[in-house]
Amino acid sequence: MVLFGTQELPCSPFRITVAPAHDSSKVRAEGPGISRTGVQCGCPTHFTVQTRGAGKAPLDVQFGGTAQSGVSDLQIIDNGDYSHTVKYTAMRQGELSVGVTYGGDPIPKSPFPVTVAPPLQLDKVAVQGLNSKVPVGSPQSFSVLSSGAGGQGSVSVLCSGPGRRSVPVSVDAAGPGLHRARFTAAEEGQLRLDVSYDGHPVPGSPFVVDAVMPPDPSKVHAFGPGLHGGVAGSPATFTISTRGAGAGALGLTVEGPREAELECHDNGDGSCSVRYVPPEPGDYSLNILFAGTHVPGSPFRAAVRPRFDATKVRAEGPGLRGGRVGQSAAFAVDCRDAGEAELNIEIRHELGNRPEVRIHDNGDGTYGITYTPARAGAYTVTICYGGVTVPQFPACVTVEPDIDLSAINVYGAGVEPRGE
Incomplete structure (x- = not known):
């Protein structure tokens, strides 16, 4: 009620609503320190509290859960821009509850449940089953082993192909300490795979893989005299060219009367030189396989002759x-x-x-x-x-010299018959 002298003013009494000095519902918190899987034992972490529009009030942070006794180095820093940075270090693994209050009132979503993971040991993370060469269009997979590596156990793989074009990779948990990554090369060229564990590159990363065309045994060409025969006890040679045939294992066997020594030399240009020594004469069969399939002309029949004297x-x-x-x-x-x-x-x-x-x-x-x-x-x-x-x-x-007796005439008294 408002009076002027002894008289009440018109519209008096006036009704006034008194609002609280702060509103904790307008406070927001975010950052790895309140993430469900963002805290690692022994490693400092943090989160940010935004108070713009929430009024003025004291900010407080409390911890609970099985890991609360291991929290140290708590700092609440006023950034002077209606935000605060909260820093702390969890020294014990387990479940942690992070309660945030503003003016004594809990902010939205508080308390925040956090799992404190064991200390990270990257040297215990290993990649297995990743081939240095993969065929184009063929699904590939490899494993990331992380048993005893600690941390949150998060595995991510990024793959880029020729021209830095992204190659899709799926990563799935396949058991405790085991993740399986799958990808398919879409074109020929070099691939780069960045493998990380809890955001850190694993030992050996990035990995470089060559994507090659699928094997095509029909494009393998074998030539040389040793495919068709030779001499017993003497080296017989031939050449195999795999240029343009893609990636595949080359298999060679020689079958005959007796086992023959076989040597293969990689020429470094997509071809190899083959040398074998048949110990005995006879028919030999030369089997040349590429990616498990006979190449054109295989098996070759080589007739080995006896050694001459x-x-x-x-x-x-x-x-x-x-x-x-x-x-x-x-x-x-x-x-x-x-x-x-x-x-x-x-x-x-x-x-x-x-x-x-x-x-x-x-x-x-x-x-x-x-x-x-x-x-x-x-x-x-x-x-x-x-x-x-x-x-x-x-x-x-x-x-x-050639002598024609028919052209010789003999005459004279000495050869004339005598009269009687």
């Missing part, structure tokens, strides 16, 4: 003893006991010219040899087998 080659015939100009001369060469090799024969006149030599393979390890000398004189005959000169050669053969 030029000392067991024999040659004989009239053509080695002499001849006449213009008349065909012949002799035979027997290689049946010498193994398989290439037979080469050269016949040369003393003045350098060489008559044509015809070699007829009889199909049984023997050969028929013919030549026709064009001029008289001494000829040198050289026989080589497998590049080795056979015994008793080179040999010298004398060719006589």
Whole structure:
């Protein structure tokens, strides 16, 4: 009631509503220190309290729960902009209740339940099953092991491909201390995987993976003389090219009368050189597999010949003893006991010219040899087998001039018949 002198003023008494000096419902708190999984034992943490529009009142923080006795270093800092920063360190793992009051009244959502996690030990986090090469379009997975690593146990994986394009990755908990990450490379190129545990890079991160095209055995090319045969006891070689065939394991086996030594050398250019030594003559089977599948032409059949011995080659015939100009001369060469090799024969006149030599393979390890000398004189005959000169050669053969007896006439008293 308002009086002027002794009289009450019009509209008196006046009704006035008195509001409280503060309103805790308008206070907001946020930050890792009040996050359900944001606090780690022994590590300082914090959160922020916003009081704008809530009036003036004292801010207070209380702790409860099984881990309350381990809270230390509590600080409430007035930032001077209607906000406060609250800092504390939880020294005991377990459940913690963080109560925030403003002017003695609890703010919204207070008290905040917090789980204090064990101390973080990143050296106990390991990545397993991540291949250095993965095929494009094929789902891949790997594991993150974190048993005994402490912390909140949060695992995240970020993957970027060529051109820093993001590659989707799913991460799922697969058991205590175990997470499974899955991804699929969409294009060929290099991938980068950043693996973190509770926001910290794990040992070895980032990981680099090459995404390659899926294996295509039809694009593998094998070539070389060793695929088709060789000589017993001598190295046989061939080459395998996997360029453009994608990623895949290369498998080689040699099957035959006896086990053959096998060596493979990576040339570093998408090809490899293969060397094997067949110990015995016979048919060998060369199996070449790429990504578990036979490549074109595999298995290859290699016919291995016996090792040759030029000392067991024999040659004989009239053509080695002499001849006449213009008349065909012949002799035979027997290689049946010498193994398989290439037979080469050269016949040369003393003045350098060489008559044509015809070699007829009889199909049984023997050969028929013919030549026709064009001029008289001494000829040198050289026989080589497998590049080795056979015994008793080179040999010298004398060719006589051609004589036509029909053109010779004999006459005179000494050859005339006497009369009786």
